[in-house]
Amino acid sequence: MEAVIVENLVKRFKDVVAVNGVSFKIVRGEIFSLLGPNGAGKTTTIHIIATILKPTSGRVMVFGHDVVREADIVRKKIGIVFQDPSLDNQLTAYDNLYVHGRLYGLRGRELEERILELLEFVDLKEYANKQVRYFSGGMKRRLELARGLMSNPEMLVLDEPTIGLDPQSRAKIWDYIRELRRKYNVTILMTTHYMDEAEELADRIAIMDHGRIIAMGTADDLKNMLGSDVIYVKFDREVPEGICKALPSLRDCRKIGADTLELLVENATKSLPEVLSNIYINGYRIVEVSYKRPTLNEVFLHLTGRELRDSLESNPITQRRGRWR
């Protein structure tokens, strides 16, 4: 049975369409990740699934319950960890979990045992009575994971679970996520803009861009879209028209960006000499050549013509303005 069914989901804010006709299903027990740049509509999508926002149109069912009509039931079945921290810094770790548990209707011995068990699970038991404002970013994140699990949810929703953390803390959070899936048998829906995170954790990945899902599958499925090797050829000018016809035996050939050509081949080391000599014969100059085994970044580039990394960087103009000279 599916944990989540999303059909033709659309969310329009005043003048922007944040989510534009998204459909997918999440199977019980899997880790499903929405991957995409900032502003792709990932957070909006999971906010609708978590009943925080109402969809403009489309249908979302969580464990068989409609997120609009049966929001209260859905809320009881899920735990959420928001992208931005949402802990009470002036309370202790214990009290944060206590208040959360109480809000979700837990009480007494059951509540107390649950708090201690989860603090133990995220290795924060010794800091139980310390105020959260003294915690590091990684500790806060772990506490939020624990809090998301307090109400014993069937699904945990994680919005960018490791954003802003250093590499060690990220790896540690990944371990906890894998472990909690195993131990508490929860379905996990997460968003991320880190390819390594999606690849590391998710059973299935949906790549989002501009409010749409542009590809979906396991990390291997997605990479297999590109075959075994990708070659990038950068020209000293615009990619010449019809150049693809001049090149032999390719799986795919397309222009990405103004001056770069993407070629999919079975074996780059074998194809490369032939490709290059063909381009030279046609009289074009090449500035750069590279080839790699595809990662999700190449998949994203293949699908959108942009690097996932590029779309993460903030506007270069504002960056330059911010710098002291």
Added chain:
Amino acid sequence: MDLSPFIAMVYRQVKRWWSARSRVITTIVNPLIWIIFLGLGWGAVFQPGSINSPSIPGIPVNVIAKTIEEYFNRLFGGVDYITFMVSGMAAMTVFMASFLGGISVIWDKQFGYLKETLVAPAPRWLVITGRIVGDSIVNTLQSLIIILLGFAITTRINPIGIPVALVYLFTTSIAFSSLGVIIALKLGSIEGFQMIVNLLTMPLMFMSGVFYPVNTMPDWMKAFAQFNPLSYSVHSVRYWLTGANVGLEYMNPTIDITILAVASIVLLSIAGWAFNKATIEE
């Protein structure tokens, strides 16, 4: 009916206050400054010694001084000015502290904690009621501290009246904390909130009878004062603490508590409604 979410929020507000005990000092210093400077400063004016009294031939100066003092004490309901001030200040402490609860709603909005309470599968009105009640417990305690400090300044406070006065103070706090929450939910920024609150608190405070009696106010001011819930709070708290009955003719403790209770219920309902409509759309 599961009261667990309500208890959660009461617990949180009280615990937060308790974990930031040092801040309690700031909330108490402000009313103390009013009491010390305005209270003691004006207190001496209303109790003229023999030196400053006007002289009337044939009447001893100390009799004139005594008469003047009695005149003022009658205006202040039979107590001296400092007692009048301290008892009013108990209500004002609650009043001012109530609006600070609104600021914490804005902080919660900015630090993301509001989301945590918005996604909980609990009735929203119950959550916000818990929050307001929690704040009101804290505010009433702070006011109790002011009353107890009042014993150091005046001997005219009646300890037996304190528990009853606290009930009135608590009800007052529910009303104004709700108002603070309503304003906070409508405004996103601390600056905007403070501007509105300053515009609101100053006139309400001066038209409540904290610093001077309501019944000697100009008629237009009286007209406003009778629609100000704080007037009823000041009147009743002063009545229970000192026995002084200074207010508009129709005011009495029963009417006071009725009006305060109605104001609380109305404002609390509006706060519940506003919180129900709150979303976290970025």
